[in-house]
Amino acid sequence: MNIDLRHLRCFLTVAQEGGFTAAGRRLHLTQPTLTRNIRTLEQTLGVKLFERSTRRTELTEKGKALQEAVAPLLRQLDSALRDLQKGEKLRIGFSWGLPEGLSRLAARFSEETGVGVEFIRCDTPQAGLDTGEADLGLLRSASIPKGLRGVHLYEEDRIAAVPASWRLAERTELDWADLTEVPLIINTVSGTTFPDMWPAGRRPTVGAECRNFDEWLEQVAVGLGVGTAPVSAALRYTHPAVRLVPLTGAPTVPAYLAHPSHGAHPQAARFAHQVWQAAGELHP
Template identity: 50%
Template sequence: MGIELHHLRGFLAIADEQHFTRAAARLRLSQPSLSRNLRRLEEQLGVRLLERTTRRVTLTPAGERLYRQLAELLPRLEEALRPDRAGEILRLGFTWGFPAHWAHEAMDRFHEVTRARVIPIRRDEPLAGLDRGDADLAILRGSVTSPGIRTVTLQQEERIVAVAAHSPLARRERISWSEIPDLPLIINTVSGTTRLEDWPAERRPRLAATCTNFDEWLEAVAAGHGIGVVPDSIADRHIHPSVVFIPLEGAPTVPLQLAYPRQGTHPLTAEFVTLIQQAFAARPD
């Protein structure tokens, strides 16, 4: 049978209210939608449930019988379909620079609404473990080209330059993107957001060193092996006594994205995506 819960809820609302308009308002449906649902229910059961006149709605004997049974059974069924999600865990992957404030606010709000918890998981991999099933969602920086991953862009981040505190560059107030090819560059090849390909082939920076994670990259900059280019939000989270961050002018922005699988998505993903977008929108500028 093609009977669904919304058909049964609609019938109970009409029977309680004895009025289509009031029942539709109670269910937040249009009256035509409610009428179609009732007609579908009657067609599936093969009986008339209501007698309709221009002034009132009354139950037929078959409607009375169904109402008595549903009034007891439907609340119990809906309670059974309302699971306790207190033990559910949503794994949120990241590579480095876990966003402060708004991300934690979204996690707290998510727990209040669903009773499930979000656990941050760091993976020094391009997709933060999302492709290997270690994470249910991930906060990623830069472009994501994997066909099995869906993304929601939260913002475009500006870039800054990281230099050793003892470098003459540390005294600069700003550096231009066009100057970077003249400087030795350190690149995080696994989870970084800067590549030599960001510049034209005829004018690319000299590669001073490569690293495979953020911590190695930061220490290489601190040691003076070269400079680094990262999103400006990192300056607030990763303070290093031997590294100075300088504004970078004219650089392309870096997308900050929330990513999750196109298939096999955790059932709570959509709710968390909505909450994190709300928390991000409400953050102070």
């Protein structure tokens, strides 16, 4: 027989609630949808499961028999499915600077689904998605790379990181255009600032290149050049030899939570969607 689990769950909920209206609220289904599911189940089985009147809904003898048989089976199935999820992990890759509030959303997700969420630092262009180390990646880029899909979380301002020994560090504010006059430190792997972001003919020279945030900070500290980064990351990773100077006129840094378009972890899209829905709780 072609009976879906949703038909049986709808049947049990109506039986437990004693009516379609209460069952619909519990299942978050409209009454017509719930009625169609019950009718489909009755037609497939060829028996009447409920006696309906304008005042109440009661199980028939066949309905009572089905409830007694199916209820323990579905409880056993739900228990087996929960056991399968135990120990399952959803790995979130990041290169630096997780937004405040993301760990709280991850804990909420784990409580709801039974799937643990762990954060792993991956110094790769796609925060571990490109190497298979992560199931989702927190990306700071102009757009989501090809082969990935995801959600846009927020836009973040930039701040300038200046060697503390430079006179430029005495400034109370820098403009994006001011950076064309000084060497720029480039994080080629997970950075967000590159010379081609300035107009042709007015681009800064490259003072040094590096491959992760720690190297970037150290190269600024020794005076090889100036860097820019999202405000949250720069404030979180400070250095006594680096001065953080407010930056005006700079393009913002988008933040995305992305996963592979194909072959993604079964819970990846669900987690990304829940984080997107609660993006207002995130603070860069």
